[in-house]
């Protein structure tokens with residue numbers, strides 16, 4: 001599944017200072033749907049190079065990290081339960097850095 | 100855009116009932132569209148400005164600009180509102196150059212772009228010019244342990260001096276609701292009642308040289324972060340670019356914990372942030388709490404409750420090679436004060452965020 005992931009507000013520093021990542025996330029089982037919960041684990045394993053605690057807390061994003069899925073606040077789409085489809089765009093922005 | 104919003108279940112904006120909702124407001128839990136968000140975000144700030152009579156026509160206003168998200172959005176919104184509602188204000192950007200290589204110089208580039216983008220004159224005051232020391236040199240001398248004391252004291256005074264040079268009537272800073280809630284908690288944790296009662300005031304320092312106010316007092320950080328983000332083009336909207344690298348000099352861990360606690364509370368109940376501010380406001384100083392008397396520093400003339408202001412005490416230490424001088428609570432050169440007399444000026448208003456974040 002092709003996804004575009006964008007990191008902002010300082011989170012890009014955790015992944016080699018690259019803001020936009022075009023990635024291919026494979027599903028374990030073709031029947032399964034990819035959820036945001038799965039994607040977070042994938043991102044932590046495959047993209048985050050340092051200080052993963054700045055990105056995640058438990059199995060969720062760290063409080064203070066905003067998530068947008070296709071232009072839309074993930075709080076409207078079910079947060080961790082949001083299901084993803086091919087070509088979706090997911091944006092993570094940290095609110096914790098900078099004044 | 101139909102397709103883009105399918106995951107939100109196609110819910111309509113609860114304000115206009117026409118467009119798809121794109122965001123959930125933490126303050127009200129309303130689900131609103133992008134267009135309505137811009138409108139309520141800006142108009143709420145206008146309401147705060149009007150209700151609290153933050154400005155008078157023809158005032159000169161300095162915007163404490165760090166290049167970070169809060170002050171960048173503040174500069175943009177304030178210049179918009181000034182035009183739209185005819186405030187009649189002369190706006191200026193005021194930045195402090197602490198002299199932090201690879202950090203401050205980069206964020207100042209952001210402010211210089213803002214100067215051009217918004218057409219607001221910019222004044223930069225530097226630690227080097229004011230004090231003879233850059234933060235890099237101070238850290239080289241004292242190490243990383245206490246550098247936030249220097250940052251905080253010097254920055255506050257530098258802003259006041261810059262404001263005097265610009266001849267502004269007031270300074271505005273980008274402190275948002277999350278910042279203020281965090282500061283309320285910190286002041287409770289430190290037992291600092293004097294600051295607790297001050298830190299929620301929307302305007303402070305009216306008795307001092309330059310009053311300061313916080314138009315974002317009721318504005319959630321989430322909305323400030325989302326405001327410049329154009330969800331349609333995945334680019335920063337309205338050329339609001341800001342700088343978001345953490346200060347390389349050790350951030351304050353205690354403050355960091357308070358921040359995280361606030362964010363945890365917000366996730367469970369977003370109202371918590373406004374409620375903490377309300378609690379802070381409702382604590383009133385008892386008359387028995389001793390407040391320091393204001394005078395002026397014998398050396399530099401800055402407001403001070405002691406013989407020398409905090410910056411001068413710190414500088415004396417640096418220049419004599421005794422950098423520990425003046426660090427810690429109420430240990431001035433002429434320190435024969437009682438325990439509950441807090442550090443002199445430099446502590447007048449809300450304390451900055453963790454030093455690393457470089458918001459004033």
Ligand SMILES: [Zn+2]
Nearest residue numbers: 112115132135
């Ligand atoms: Zn709407």
Ligand SMILES: [Zn+2]
Nearest residue numbers: 246247250454
């Ligand atoms: Zn510092």
Ligand SMILES: [Zn+2]
Nearest residue numbers: 396399408411
């Ligand atoms: Zn002085």
